[in-house]
Amino acid sequence: VGDIKSRIELANRRVVELLARSQPVWIGCRPALEVIPGMTRETILHAGPPIAWDRMCNPMRKGIQGALIYERLAGDLDEAARLAGSGRIKLAPCHDYGAVGGMTGITSASMPVNVVRDEVSGTLAYCASHEGASPHGFGWGTCDEATVRHARWIQEELGPVLDAGLRSAGGVNMKQVVGRAIQMGDEDHGRCGAATLLLTRELAPHVVRLDLPKEVLGRVMDFLLSADIFALHVIMAAARATVEPAKNIPYSSVVTTMARNGVEFGIKVSALGDRWFTGPAQRIQTVFFSPEWTDADATPDIGDSSIVETIGLGGLIHAAAPVAEFGFGGSYADAVRKTEQAYAFCAGEHEAWTIPNLDFRGVPLGIDIRKVLQTGVAPILDTATAHKDGGKIGIGEARAPMEAFESALRAFSKQVESETAKG
Amino acid sequence: VGDIKSRIELANRRVVELLARSQPVWIGCRPALEVIPGMTRETILHAGPPIAWDRMCNPMRKGIQGALIYERLAGDLDEAARLAGSGRIKLAPCHDYGAVGGMTGITSASMPVNVVRDEVSGTLAYCASHEGASPHGFGWGTCDEATVRHARWIQEELGPVLDAGLRSAGGVNMKQVVGRAIQMGDEDHGRCGAATLLLTRELAPHVVRLDLPKEVLGRVMDFLLSADIFALHVIMAAARATVEPAKNIPYSSVVTTMARNGVEFGIKVSALGDRWFTGPAQRIQTVFFSPEWTDADATPDIGDSSIVETIGLGGLIHAAAPVAEFGFGGSYADAVRKTEQAYAFCAGEHEAWTIPNLDFRGVPLGIDIRKVLQTGVAPILDTATAHKDGGKIGIGEARAPMEAFESALRAFSKQVESETAKG
Numbered sequence: 001v002g003d004i005k006s007r008i009e010l011a012n013r014r015v016v017e018l019l020a021r022s023q024p025v026w027i028g029c030r031p032a033l034e035v036i037p038g039m040t041r042e043t044i045l046h047a048g049p050p051i052a053w054d055r056m057c058n059p060m061r062k063g064i065q066g067a068l069i070y071e072r073l074a075g076d077l078d079e080a081a082r083l084a085g086s087g088r089i090k091l092a093p094c095h096d097y098g099a100v101g102g103m104t105g106i107t108s109a110s111m112p113v114n115v116v117r118d119e120v121s122g123t124l125a126y127c128a129s130h131e132g133a134s135p136h137g138f139g140w141g142t143c144d145e146a147t148v149r150h151a152r153w154i155q156e157e158l159g160p161v162l163d164a165g166l167r168s169a170g171g172v173n174m175k176q177v178v179g180r181a182i183q184m185g186d187e188d189h190g191r192c193g194a195a196t197l198l199l200t201r202e203l204a205p206h207v208v209r210l211d212l213p214k215e216v217l218g219r220v221m222d223f224l225l226s227a228d229i230f231a232l233h234v235i236m237a238a239a240r241a242t243v244e245p246a247k248n249i250p251y252s253s254v255v256t257t258m259a260r261n262g263v264e265f266g267i268k269v270s271a272l273g274d275r276w277f278t279g280p281a282q283r284i285q286t287v288f289f290s291p292e293w294t295d296a297d298a299t300p301d302i303g304d305s306s307i308v309e310t311i312g313l314g315g316l317i318h319a320a321a322p323v324a325e326f327g328f329g330g331s332y333a334d335a336v337r338k339t340e341q342a343y344a345f346c347a348g349e350h351e352a353w354t355i356p357n358l359d360f361r362g363v364p365l366g367i368d369i370r371k372v373l374q375t376g377v378a379p380i381l382d383t384a385t386a387h388k389d390g391g392k393i394g395i396g397e398a399r400a401p402m403e404a405f406e407s408a409l410r411a412f413s414k415q416v417e418s419e420t421a422k423g
Numbered sequence: 424v425g426d427i428k429s430r431i432e433l434a435n436r437r438v439v440e441l442l443a444r445s446q447p448v449w450i451g452c453r454p455a456l457e458v459i460p461g462m463t464r465e466t467i468l469h470a471g472p473p474i475a476w477d478r479m480c481n482p483m484r485k486g487i488q489g490a491l492i493y494e495r496l497a498g499d500l501d502e503a504a505r506l507a508g509s510g511r512i513k514l515a516p517c518h519d520y521g522a523v524g525g526m527t528g529i530t531s532a533s534m535p536v537n538v539v540r541d542e543v544s545g546t547l548a549y550c551a552s553h554e555g556a557s558p559h560g561f562g563w564g565t566c567d568e569a570t571v572r573h574a575r576w577i578q579e580e581l582g583p584v585l586d587a588g589l590r591s592a593g594g595v596n597m598k599q600v601v602g603r604a605i606q607m608g609d610e611d612h613g614r615c616g617a618a619t620l621l622l623t624r625e626l627a628p629h630v631v632r633l634d635l636p637k638e639v640l641g642r643v644m645d646f647l648l649s650a651d652i653f654a655l656h657v658i659m660a661a662a663r664a665t666v667e668p669a670k671n672i673p674y675s676s677v678v679t680t681m682a683r684n685g686v687e688f689g690i691k692v693s694a695l696g697d698r699w700f701t702g703p704a705q706r707i708q709t710v711f712f713s714p715e716w717t718d719a720d721a722t723p724d725i726g727d728s729s730i731v732e733t734i735g736l737g738g739l740i741h742a743a744a745p746v747a748e749f750g751f752g753g754s755y756a757d758a759v760r761k762t763e764q765a766y767a768f769c770a771g772e773h774e775a776w777t778i779p780n781l782d783f784r785g786v787p788l789g790i791d792i793r794k795v796l797q798t799g800v801a802p803i804l805d806t807a808t809a810h811k812d813g814g815k816i817g818i819g820e821a822r823a824p825m826e827a828f829e830s831a832l833r834a835f836s837k838q839v840e841s842e843t844a845k846g
Contacts, residue, residue, distance in 0.1 A: 183608055184608045184616070185608055197621070197624055200627070201648055204627055208631055208637055209637050214631055218628055326783060332780055332782050
């Protein structure tokens with residue numbers, strides 16, 4: 001048993017190292033169809049573990065309906081719903097395509113996706129551009145005309161400008177951006193203001209030198225100015241590129257993916273490759289934007305954004321972002337306590353990303369399913385809350401459901417036993 | 424005596440309120456001659472309390488020589504030195520002209536100065552534009568050809584672009600920028616990275632819509648991208664506008680100015696108007712950029728930038744900027760301890776600027792000369808270090824000399840006695 005335990009420890013250290021040493025670089029913002037292997041005009045990707053049309057939550061369905069209209073595959077919402085349920089459209093998790101998506105995660109062929117490459121492994125990953133500060137968007141589960149029109153603007157103007165700027169800049173090193181943003185009070189999930197400014201700063205000198213009408217430049221700058229959270233969807237792609245090489249390390253009990261589809265929450269564990277282990281999507285402890293809303297209006301926890309907690313950010317590092325903790329009603333001491341809990345369920349610490357308030361201790365890194373069950377503390381996922389009929393109505397935090405970790409640990413133990421028996 | 428004490432407390436509360444309630448807005452970046460009342464082509468302003476040419480430290484003299492060449496009042500350094508010592512050039516403190524200047528503080532007629540207006544009192548204040556990330560500049564006490572050339576670029580390109588951007592934006596509210604920057608880990612003196620990004624973000628959408636060649640836009644963006652500290656000289660102007668209405672409040676023992684000229688450190692105290700109380704400029708505890716330098720190479724504490732400590736920033740709020748504390752070799756606990764010391768010598772707290780790490784307690788505000796002497800703790804001034812022959816060679820922190828507070832308190836006591844005798 002001691003031998004197995006040390007094998008696991010060794011494998012987990014290796015996974016922590018892989019996660020910490022990736023060098024994700026934001027290299028482009030291109031239409032999904034052009035860059036995501038296997039993407040087709042009839043494919044629509046969604047957040048979380050696999051789920052069939054008829055089991056999806058409302059916002060996800062509405063996002064899909066909206067995307068079908070946006071792709072001109074349907075003329076109206078009814079036609080879109082029939083088409084989505086007909087089997088002629090391939091609905092699949094972003095994660096199956098090396099991608100991730102925010103909230104509903106809806107990603108269709110024409111949508112520009114942030115392309116991030118891990119320079120260590122060469123892994124590419126993708127995340128559709130954030131739709132901005134508006135509470136509407138396919139990601140929030142709305143599908144009205146304004147949402148579709150805004151998506152076309154992202155496609156026709158924002159995406160190409162960002163892409164050209166990135167080409168001129170030779171990419172933006174997201175490891176540096178995230179590291180610096182943490183030192184500026186971002187936990188890089190709910191709070192991405194510093195990261196967004198840092199990205200804007202890297203791109204601006206290049207973007208302004210492009211041969212573009214000044215009104216186009218102005219609109220792009222307006223967008224970046226208004227969307228504090230823009231960087232999240234680049235950080236998510238960086239995280240997706242980071243976790244891929246950390247999969248399939250035998251004996252490692254470290255989580256390589258956490259994702260939710262609004263019905264189920266799922267994890268992947270390194271030694272277990274791409275198998276999903278799921279539990280029910282949890283209620284989000286929400287600070288609603290308006291008193292008109294309550295928990296009864298809220299969609300349960302949804303989105304692939306929890307990939308950032310998988311690499312040590314978001315809910316794991318409130319000690320670095322007391323402003324975020326305060327937004328949820330907590331104190332500085334609460335923030336530090338939550339991060340101490342994260343150290344207790346993680347296999348290691350990041351060697352480059354550090355928390356000033358903890359005397360530059362590395363962020364907790366590599367959620368170990370064994371330790372989650374030992375401590376009885378599930379990771380906190382910072383998130384936003386979607387209305388059950390679509391639209392952003394609040395921000396909050398959810399806990400990952402223990403069921404997913406329990407079923408993963410059963411499978412992990414079985415696999416370890418069988419590997420050990422083999423040799 | 425009880426009555427006098429309560430009059431002082433009341434007056435100090437009023438000064439803290441005045442300092443906290445100002446609304447400084449960055450409204451322009453114009454040549455000093457155009458906007459600073461009393462400025463002439465033959466005037467050169469410098470940092471700190473008044474000082475004659477022959478008592479100035481080397482970097483200040485070199486800055487003046489450089490400025491005379493830049494203004495085409497002298498052809499070479501020797502001629503410039505003769506002219507500066509001749510009495511034909513008026514050398515005066517920035518503070519006498521409603522202005523402040525970084526390090527040497529050299530400000531001449533053609534230099535663009537950031538113009539800040541306090542919307543509450545209408546007070547205008549000025550601070551010459553920061554010269555950027557280079558260790559050379561008039562502010563650092565260099566006067567070579569590259570320094571002069573760069574100053575001309577600031578005059579001809581940077582200043583006009585910023586000014587036009589500011590006009591289009593209708594100004595930038597510095598109270599908001601500073602408040603948000605504190606929540607992003609700036610102490611807003613040595614560390615202004617967040618404030619600079621926030622300013623850039625406010626201006627960028629306007630600047631890109633100006634009718635300018637893209638290469639000009641590109642150079643301006645390059646400058647803002649490279650100069651993390653750019654915002655400091657706007658914050659300094661905001662602080663200068665903020666302290667003016669807080670002067671001359673009878674019975675107030677609160678400091679309204681701290682400034683150094685490299686030889687002397689001086690303060691002003693509210694009840695005592697514009698009188699200077701001085702002590703020797705202190706040695707800076709410096710982290711040198713290269714091991715080639717030691718304390719023997721360093722100019723003593725210099726510059727008007729300590730105006731930001733006067734309004735509760737910089738050395739008073741390391742608890743908000745543990746990254747800065749760490750840069751000086753300190754820990755998170757050191758940062759918090761230093762800020763606790765600042766609360767002990769301050770008359771109050773800011774109502775809008777808060778420190779997340781201290782559960783959003785307002786920053787310590789209004790240095791009370793009585794409390795400085797009671798606690799025996801002098802304010803920390805975050806700063807940079809200039810080589811004794813010019814050039815930036817490090818960053819560090821200095822303590823204000825007690826002598827200035829002692830002589831101010833003697834004058835304050837005398838004035839209080841005489842006012843009380845009067846009735």
